[in-house]
């Protein structure tokens with residue numbers, strides 16, 4: 001059964017949430033003209049946001065992180081977006097020398113050895129490229145939702161990251177059913193791995209399908225304790241590991 005058939009459901013207030021998400025994006029444009037980017041993980045939420053941006057011709061750039069560890073199905077979404085929406089996706093890759101040095105020292109499977117090494121891999125493959133994506137930007141847009149995990153229960157429609165950039169989260173109050181209702185209603189392209197019970201899709205070694213009833217985030221870094229499960233893209237405040245943001249990823 002497809003993800004749209006499985007999850008799409010119109011619930012009370014859906015249209016209002018769509019309009020509110022659009023209003024948040026319009027505010028991002030109004031307040032940060034030419035300096036705002038959608039950091040897309042190419043996941044379901046981010047595909048909704050890209051569709052809203054393109055459908056309403058909003059002046060928001062679209063950027064993604066090509067970590068070098070993505071599933072082929074995920075990578076294939078980049079040309080699919082470009083073709084469907086006639087927009088260019090900015091692709092940020094890690095510094096090759098950093099990756100080679102890290103792998104030579106710690107091995108290909110270092111992310112399973114310790115939280116520290118896993119975060120080290122994320123720092124090289126995600127955080128540093130993200131810092132380049134955000135370098136000349138004063139704001140960014142993410143697909144974070146309150147429902148995604150306990151840690152994200154307080155996601156606001158806009159907030160400041162630890163560098164003082166504004167982070168807009170237009171889907172903060174959306175449910176998983178809302179995301180798929182929008183995708184189904186607007187024929188939004190999405191990662192076919194969602195049809196195979198991958199709720200949250202990141203790098204291949206760190207993503208798995210989940211069983212019915214399992215927690216949403218149990219498909220990511222499942223070998224780690226729940227409290228460690230962030231890649232640093234969305235941390236903020238004094239404990240921030242990085243100087244900016246996240247999708248996710």
Ligand code: SF4
Pocket residue numbers: 067069111118119121122123125126202203204205206231249
């Ligand atoms: S999600 Fe996994 S493979 Fe991807 S950067 Fe982080 S540790 Fe490395």
